[in-house]
Amino acid sequence: MEGLAGAEKVIALIGAVVVAVFALISLKGEWPKTGLDDQVTKLLLGLMALGCVLVLLATTGVLPRGGA
Amino acid sequence: MAVSIAKQGYELGHGHDEEAHEEVIYQETRDMRLLGFVFFLCSDVVLFSSLIFAYIYMRTTVAPVWPPMMDGHQLPRLDTAFAAVNSVVLFGSGVTMHYALEGWKHANKRQFNWFMLFTIILGSGFLGGQAYEYAHAQIGGWSGSIFGASFFTLTGMHGFHVFVGVIYLIVLWWQTARTNLYNTHRYFGLTAGTLYWHFVDVIWVGLFFLFYLW
Numbered sequence: 001m002e003g004l005a006g007a008e009k010v011i012a013l014i015g016a017v018v019v020a021v022f023a024l025i026s027l028k029g030e031w032p033k034t035g036l037d038d039q040v041t042k043l044l045l046g047l048m049a050l051g052c053v054l055v056l057l058a059t060t061g062v063l064p065r066g067g068a
Numbered sequence: 069m070a071v072s073i074a075k076q077g078y079e080l081g082h083g084h085d086e087e088a089h090e091e092v093i094y095q096e097t098r099d100m101r102l103l104g105f106v107f108f109l110c111s112d113v114v115l116f117s118s119l120i121f122a123y124i125y126m127r128t129t130v131a132p133v134w135p136p137m138m139d140g141h142q143l144p145r146l147d148t149a150f151a152a153v154n155s156v157v158l159f160g161s162g163v164t165m166h167y168a169l170e171g172w173k174h175a176n177k178r179q180f181n182w183f184m185l186f187t188i189i190l191g192s193g194f195l196g197g198q199a200y201e202y203a204h205a206q207i208g209g210w211s212g213s214i215f216g217a218s219f220f221t222l223t224g225m226h227g228f229h230v231f232v233g234v235i236y237l238i239v240l241w242w243q244t245a246r247t248n249l250y251n252t253h254r255y256f257g258l259t260a261g262t263l264y265w266h267f268v269d270v271i272w273v274g275l276f277f278l279f280y281l282w
Contacts (some may be wrong), residue, residue, distance in 0.1 A: 015156035
């Protein structure tokens, strides 16, 4: 089980980095747009990048749960 | 203003320019539909907020220890590593949905189709992960403990939204393939679908923190 948990953490770590990078690239692309849907998209993409940061913190053991 | 634009569109339509007429009507109603859809998302925020605040209240006030006790034993914590993988799957689907919409906007049907497929697969994968977690979570079931009740209610509500989202995306995909509802200028349904999908992603950010990291 420990080995499986370790593999899961590595997959989550790599996945979170990849998704965060693409989310931030998408956010950068959306940034100049000013429509209501664009503003909402910017907010949601930013929060999604924050979610990736939470996953990173969990898998690296920074947060209290430590990715247990 | 709205009436004059609609009237202008009507006159254009009567002037043998049906396409321009439809374009004006679309532009006129798009903003209203978008605003209505954003209000719908706001109402969903209220729904989730009420459940989240109930959970926070129970956790900080009602239960002396967390995870709470059941039958004289403290319940185990949830599996953070598995949830982290499942979270990445869902967040990844948000990115693929964004690229699907961008593909449609730029008339790149191939990009749109591939990324829609990825989004639907990842969304379904997240639901499968949730089902696996439900089957293996040792937190006393829905009615067994305050932990189980709050966990299954909140994540169940979210999972239902993801399920509806997957159906929504399949319908949108079918519409783009079989109907002429959307083109590179008129694609409100796809915009709404993308916003909805991002929304369920973001709700999960909160739930992931509350249930697995707090």
